[in-house]
Amino acid sequence: MNTTRCVAIQSATVCGEATTRVLRCISLLLLWPLACALPSIASATNYAQLASNPVWLTLLHYESTRFPAGYKSAVTSADFFLADDGATSPLSELRATVQALSNPLTALDNSNNSAAANAHAQCRFPARHKWLATQIKPLSVIPQINCTDYLAWAELDAVKSLSMVFAAGHMKSPASYFGHNFLKFNRKSDSASNHLLDQTINFGAEVPDNESGITYFYHGVFGGYSALFERQQFFRHMNKYGEEDLRDVWEYELQLTPEQVELIVAHTWELQNRKFTYYFFRENCAYQIALLLKLTTPDRLVPKHMPWTMPYNVFDKLMLAGKDSGGLVREIKYHPSRRSRFHQRYFSLSSTQRGIAVELINGELSPDAPRFRQLDADLQLQVIDTLIDYYEFRQRIDTSDEKAKAEKNALLLKRFDYPPAAASSIEARIPYAPHESQKPGYLNIARVHSSKLGFSTRLKIRPAYFDFLSLDIGRSSAGSFTVLDTTVQVSNETAYLQKLDVFNITNLSASVTGLPGDSSLSWHFRFAFDQTNNACSKCRKPMLDLTVGRALKLGDRLTAFALAGGRVQKSYQRDNTFAVQLRAGLTGQLTDLLRLNASIERHEDTGANGLDRNRTRLELRLGQHKSWDIRASYIRDIAEQISLSAGYYW
Amino acid sequence: MKAKLVSIFAALTIAMSLTNVSIAQEASRDFKTALEECFWGLILTREDQRGLSLGLNVVSGALGSYAYTSATASADTFCSEKTASTASFINDAYPSLVEDTARGNGTHLLAVLELAGCDSKGQAAVIPMLRADLSSAMRAPGYESSAYIQKVHNMYQSVNTLSAQVCNVG
Known part of the structure; x- marks a missing residue:
């Protein structure tokens, strides 16, 4: 009974707006028997419960707010909402959506690929329609609008x-x-x-x-x-x-x-x-x-x-x-990236092929030389494909590398001389997937002994991301990148902030193959509030470090580096001082269970109250778990310091 | 229709073989203009299908090093979603596409032919011709020093013409 009355009301409204379109009204009456089932839908539906459903909240991108308590959508476009207060009211938006989905459309509009059809709520919000139809049964039987734009866009069948x-x-x-x-x-x-x-x-x-x-x-x-x-x-x-x-x-x-x-x-x-x-x-x-x-x-x-x-x-x-x-x-x-493809291809070559590749790069051998031509055609193609990747990689690192551009073109021309064939296959060494890498947050507690300050306990916490002793899974270069790395020292029942590394980044770009151009500049940047020397617990100043240099891969697991640059920091007289910094180090995996970070540094301070000194650092990590580690360190600066710590990654 | 396409192809081939540097630059500008106008047109006229909106940024970014010119271009004939997609694919992936073409196989080569509307049977016929085209272009004097967009343009012409000729793509 309700449904019948409602259809009449709806039809009258539509027909009143377009009184000359009698045929449309008739077709509407035929097509839309449930168009005004809304009151019965409403009476049968617990809107409040549905409006708090996680799927509905997600579809509208609502997030809970505390002041005032409620919801606010993360979407800032007004036309995303059908209710006036839809941006803040899941319930109003739900009611308005059900109403709009049920709104009738003439058969002519629906069959005619019309703008009216594509502007209908069913076409603008197909996900809301799809989900609500599973929750409100009458919505699953209302006539479907022919959403041509959406269907063409979505390619659902594909x-x-x-x-x-x-x-x-x-x-x-x-x-x-x-x-x-x-x-x-x-x-x-x-x-x-x-x-x-x-x-x-x-x-x-x-x-x-x-x-x-x-x-x-x-x-x-x-x-x-x-x-x-x-x-x-x-x-x-x-x-x-x-x-x-x-x-x-x-x-x-x-x-x-x-x-x-x-x-x-x-x-x-x-x-x-x-x-x-x-x-x-x-x-x-x-x-x-x-x-x-x-x-x-x-x-x-x-x-x-x-x-x-x-x-x-x-x-x-x-x-x-x-x-x-x-x-x-x-x-x-x-x-794999172009860099990884090049490395994988290179290491897939036999030692003879690698030797030939090096000779080709150095210009000591031509692809037309009998010694190259004596190789099987497949082996020749493997070398050529590797070098095509190599020269393209070099151009990506240095766009002004004209030699790489010319050499790649020459190799491509040579490639035309061979029969068509896919790129030579790679004996891929699949690296660990990103989810297997070290968790980014880190909490570490250590017992420390200093030759000047005695025993203390040290608490370190940082939200992100990795340091020299973190597992090198899921990142493209060796080094470290930490943000808001905070260290608190507790000694003699006094706790104080020992160090705050706001940003500490060391990017080591080492050559993997040893071929020319297979590396770029390595650099280190650090902005911190830290001790100016480790013999004085309260001597802390803001400082900015910037050094650049080179890195070299030693085998599969270790990277050596040398960096030079300077540090600007506040002196005790509150003026700025500048120190020249030289640093050389070795980092990487010693064994499956043992990771190393070792370095020696030289600071030449130009300030009147500066402190020239050498600093030696040796750190070891035990364990290869993504959630925990054990660390030991020895630092020789103004004071000698050793520590043993346990860390938890989160 | 087929005769017309063949004659267009022949004319293009002759034109390309006779093109001097200044004409090549003009063609580059026209191609770039057409590409940009095409994306603008698609965005303005098909606002309800917004998938291409980022394309403009990508194309503009990729071509950013070339000064914009208001030189007239036949964007009307150039601009359709299919041709724009083909052109922007070549513009994005030219180095990889050239490598695949030189090899006569590869995912980039197959993808661009799919974009151009060439099915797998047609692809098998087009690839050797495309390979021969590119080989000639790369051996021609001045190829290395020509502008990136000029190379993209030539590849686009080659892909489109051969697909139209061999794969019966309208």
């Missing part, structure tokens, strides 16, 4: 599965230090069409060109940039990360049902061109992409009580999610 993709961090830009992640829609394809043309969804900030570093940092941290989800094909990412930035890419294919895949695809359509506020530390790419997967799993993929989200955290949790149902990750695929 999408087979989803992958969460991780691009390793690199040291060129602070925004890239921690890596990046995005979603990939894998098409159903076995052959020619390949993963390069798969669509992806990426979340990024809209940063104006030529933004200064300070402005970039300020807006990035305090929410000065808007951000949005954008769709682009996978080849763009592979070009950016794998070729330009030389970063390895990992793909975690997810174990999802077709319905779950469709829900996420539909939701990414809803998010096209919707604005968010970007926060570098918390609501960043890792956070927002992980949030999309909340539509499919009850497990949290972002840390709840942390003020930051790192891509690592998401992949770590991704591997733990859905354990009860066989896990959320079906398969992990590795896409």
Whole structure:
């Protein structure tokens, strides 16, 4: 009875707006028997309960607020909401959405690929429609709008599965230090069409060109940039990360049902061109992409009580999610960067081939020389393919390397002389996947003895990321990168801040193959509040270090380095002093269980109250676990100091 | 139709073989302009399908080192989603694409032919021709010193023309 009355009311309204369209009204009456079932839907539905469902809250990107207590959507675009107060009221938005999904459309509009059809709530918000239809039965039987734009965009028939993709961090830009992640829609394809043309969804900030570093940092941290989800094909990412930035890419294919895949695809359509506020530390790419997967799993993929989200955290949790149902990750695929491909190809060569490759690079041998031609054609191609990667890699490091450009062209021309064949296969040494790397947070407690200050206890804590003794899994270069590394010393019942490393970065870019150009400048930057010498517990000053140099790989596991530069710090008279710094060291894995960091440093202070000195450091780590370690250290500075510590990674 | 395509291809081949440096630069500017205008056009006219919006940034960024010119370009004929995708793919992945073409195999080569609308049967026929085209282009004087966008343009012409000719792509 209610339904009948309601249809009449709705029809009258529509017909009143377009009185001349009698046929449309008739077709509407035929097509939309449940169009005004809303009161019965409403009476049958516990809206309040549904509005607090985690899926609904995720679809609208609501986050709980404390003052006032309630919700606020992270989406800042007004047209994302159907209720006037939809940005802050999940309940109002739910009611408005159910109403809008049920709104009638004439048969003519629906069959005509019309703008009216594509503007209907079912077409604008297909994920809301899809999910609500599973929760509110009458919604599952209302006529379906023909959403031609959405269906053309989504290519639902073509999408087979989803992958969460991780691009390793690199040291060129602070925004890239921690890596990046995005979603990939894998098409159903076995052959020619390949993963390069798969669509992806990426979340990024809209940063104006030529933004200064300070402005970039300020807006990035305090929410000065808007951000949005954008769709682009996978080849763009592979070009950016794998070729330009030389970063390895990992793909975690997810174990999802077709319905779950469709829900996420539909939701990414809803998010096209919707604005968010970007926060570098918390609501960043890792956070927002992980949030999309909340539509499919009850497990949290972002840390709840942390003020930051790192891509690592998401992949770590991704591997733990859905354990009860066989896990959320079906398969992990590795896409090596140009640098990694070159290294893998080079180490796949026999020693004879490597010798020939070196001679070709040095110009001592030509690809036309009989000695090269005497090799089997396959072996010749392996050498040529390796050198093509080598010269392209060199150009990526140094765009002005004209020799590399010319040599690569010459090799490509030579390659035309051979019969068509895919690039020679690589005996790939698959590195560890990112989720296997060291957890980024670190807490360490140590017992310390100083020849000048006696015994003390030292507590160290840092939120990120890795130091010389961390496992070198999931990062592209040796070195260290720590943020807000804080050390508190307790002695004689007095606790004091011994050191605060705000930023401490050492980027060691060592040559892996020994070939010319297979390395770049190594550097160290540090901004800290630290002791000026280790014999004086209260002698702490702000200081800034900058050194540059070179690194050299010694075997597979060790890296030697030498750096030179200077330090600026406050002196005791509160003026600035400058010290020349020289540092040489050796770092890496000694055995499977033992890791080493050793260095000698020379400080030549130019200030009147400065202190010229040598500093020797020897640190060892025992254990190869991603969550804990045992460390021992010996430091010889003004005082000699030894320590033994236990650490927990989180 | 087929005769028309063949004659276009022949004309392009002759034109490319006779092109001097200044004409090549003009062509580069036209291609760049067309590429940019194409993305703007797609964004403005197909606002509801926003997948290409980032493409503009990518293309603009990739071409940023070339001064913008308002030189007229036949963007109308150039601009469709398919051709824009093909052009931007070549622009992005040119080094890898050249490597694959020299080898006569590889994912980048197959991807660009798929974008150009060439199915697997057509690809098998096109690849040797594309390989021969590129080999000739790279052996021609001035190839190494020519601008990146000029190389991209030549590859784009070659892919499109051969796909149209061999794969019956309209």
